[in-house]
Amino acid sequence: MVFFIRLSLLFAALLLNGCEQRPTPPLDQQLYIWQRQWTPAHEAALHDSRADFSTLRVLALQAFPQDGWRRALIDPVLLKRDGRPLIAVIRLDGQLKTLDQDAVIAQVQQVLGDWQRQGLTLAGVEIDHDAGNARLPAYREFLGHLRAALPASLPLSITALPAWLDSPELPALLATVDSSVLQVHAVSDPRLGLFDPDQAKKWARAWSRVTDKPFYLALPAYGVALLSSTEGAPRVESEVPIEQGGERRELLADPQQLSALAGELRQHPPAHLAGLIWFRLPLPNDRRAWSLTTLRAVARGDALNSRLSLQLSEDNGLYDISLSNQGNLDSAWPERLTLPVQGCDGADALAGYALQQSPDLLTFTRLREGRMAAGGQRAIGWARCAKIDQGASHVDP
Structure with missing residues (x-):
C-alpha cells in the first residue's frame, strides 16, 4: 500500500513539473551605431554601453539616388577592442529607382572584405x-542572389516595414534571409507622432504569425524635427542638419512609453x-x-526619474548658477527657477x-525649449550677491 502511495505521489509530481511553464529567456538588447563619421567620443560610448547591449549593428555603407555610394568612416581599432558581435548594415535608400544586383553585391563584398582585412570578425550582414510593396518581388530576387554570394x-x-504585412510576397521574402528587424518607428506620417506603442x-x-524565423524590433531612442515646407508635407531633420530657416517642431520618443x-x-x-534593437548609440553632442x-x-x-536641482x-x-539632473531620465529645461537673494549688485542669465531681478529674488524664465x-549640468546665469539662499530655491518644471 505504501509503495502505491509513493508511486502516486511521484506520478503527480511529474505531472506538475511537466505542466509548469519554462521561464521565457530574456530578450536580447542590441544597438545601432549610425554615425557616418566616427569621433573620439565613440570610445567612451562603446565602453559605457558594453554591459547592457550584446551586439552592435554598425552602419557600413549607404547608396543614395543622386550621390552614389558612401562608406561610413568607422574606427576598426575601437570595434576590435570592444569585442562584441558585429553586424555590418548596408543602407540602400528607398528612393533608388532600381537595384543593380551585380553592382550592389560587389560593393557589399568589397566593404565586408575591407572590414575583415582590418581585423574585424563579422557576425552578420543586414x-x-x-x-515599396510593388517592388518586393524584385527585392526578394536580389536577396536570393546576395545570399548565394x-x-x-x-x-x-x-x-522590414510593417506595410509589408499587406503583401502576399512577404513569406517568400522572409524565407530568403536568416532573420528580420521590424522597424516600428517613424514609419508613417511623422506629423502623427514618432512612435505609437499600441x-x-x-x-x-502580426509579424510573429507570418515568420517562423527569429525577428527583432527596432525601437527609437531619438527625436526628429519637422520643418515647414511650401510643398505640403514637412521636411524631416534627424541626424544631419538641413540648411533651412523657419519653425522647427521637435518630436522625441518618450522613454517612459518605450520602457513600458x-x-x-x-x-x-x-x-x-528574439530581441530589441535600439536606434541609436548616442554621443554627447547628439542633440x-x-x-x-x-x-x-x-x-x-x-x-525612470529626473532629479533637477540648482x-x-x-x-x-x-555665484555661478547652474542646473543639474541627477536622475536617470533626460528632462526638459524647467520653465522657471527662483532664488531668494540679499544684497545683489549684478546678475544675468x-x-x-x-x-x-528684484531686491530679494532672482527669477530665471525659459525662452526656448x-x-x-x-x-548632465548646464549653466543658466551668474550673480554677485551678499547671499543666495540655495535651500529656499525652487525649480518649476
Missing part, C-alpha cells in the same frame, strides 16, 4: 532597404521575437537622441533663459 556561415538579415505591439504580433513597452514584451513576447544613461536605464527596465559655485561673492541629459 540590408536596410525601404522597398555571401559565405554560407554569415547570417543575412533585413530591416500599434507597435499589433505589428509585432519593453517591459510588456519581456513578460509576454510574441512568438519568434536628438536620448542620453546613454537614459537608454541604458530603459533597456534594463529601471524605474547648483551654486561661489568665489568672493560671485545665459543663453536660453531671461532674468527678472531644451533638454537636460541625465547626469
Whole structure:
C-alpha cells in the first residue's frame, strides 16, 4: 500500500513539473551605431554601453539616388577592442529607382572584405532597404542572389516595414534571409507622432504569425524635427542638419512609453521575437537622441526619474548658477527657477533663459525649449550677491 502511495505521489509530481511553464529567456538588447563619421567620443560610448547591449549593428555603407555610394568612416581599432558581435548594415535608400544586383553585391563584398582585412570578425550582414510593396518581388530576387554570394556561415538579415504585412510576397521574402528587424518607428506620417506603442505591439504580433524565423524590433531612442515646407508635407531633420530657416517642431520618443513597452514584451513576447534593437548609440553632442544613461536605464527596465536641482559655485561673492539632473531620465529645461537673494549688485542669465531681478529674488524664465541629459549640468546665469539662499530655491518644471 505504501509503495502505491509513493508511486502516486511521484506520478503527480511529474505531472506538475511537466505542466509548469519554462521561464521565457530574456530578450536580447542590441544597438545601432549610425554615425557616418566616427569621433573620439565613440570610445567612451562603446565602453559605457558594453554591459547592457550584446551586439552592435554598425552602419557600413549607404547608396543614395543622386550621390552614389558612401562608406561610413568607422574606427576598426575601437570595434576590435570592444569585442562584441558585429553586424555590418548596408543602407540602400528607398528612393533608388532600381537595384543593380551585380553592382550592389560587389560593393557589399568589397566593404565586408575591407572590414575583415582590418581585423574585424563579422557576425552578420543586414540590408536596410525601404522597398515599396510593388517592388518586393524584385527585392526578394536580389536577396536570393546576395545570399548565394555571401559565405554560407554569415547570417543575412533585413530591416522590414510593417506595410509589408499587406503583401502576399512577404513569406517568400522572409524565407530568403536568416532573420528580420521590424522597424516600428517613424514609419508613417511623422506629423502623427514618432512612435505609437499600441500599434507597435499589433505589428509585432502580426509579424510573429507570418515568420517562423527569429525577428527583432527596432525601437527609437531619438527625436526628429519637422520643418515647414511650401510643398505640403514637412521636411524631416534627424541626424544631419538641413540648411533651412523657419519653425522647427521637435518630436522625441518618450522613454517612459518605450520602457513600458519593453517591459510588456519581456513578460509576454510574441512568438519568434528574439530581441530589441535600439536606434541609436548616442554621443554627447547628439542633440536628438536620448542620453546613454537614459537608454541604458530603459533597456534594463529601471524605474525612470529626473532629479533637477540648482547648483551654486561661489568665489568672493560671485555665484555661478547652474542646473543639474541627477536622475536617470533626460528632462526638459524647467520653465522657471527662483532664488531668494540679499544684497545683489549684478546678475544675468545665459543663453536660453531671461532674468527678472528684484531686491530679494532672482527669477530665471525659459525662452526656448531644451533638454537636460541625465547626469548632465548646464549653466543658466551668474550673480554677485551678499547671499543666495540655495535651500529656499525652487525649480518649476
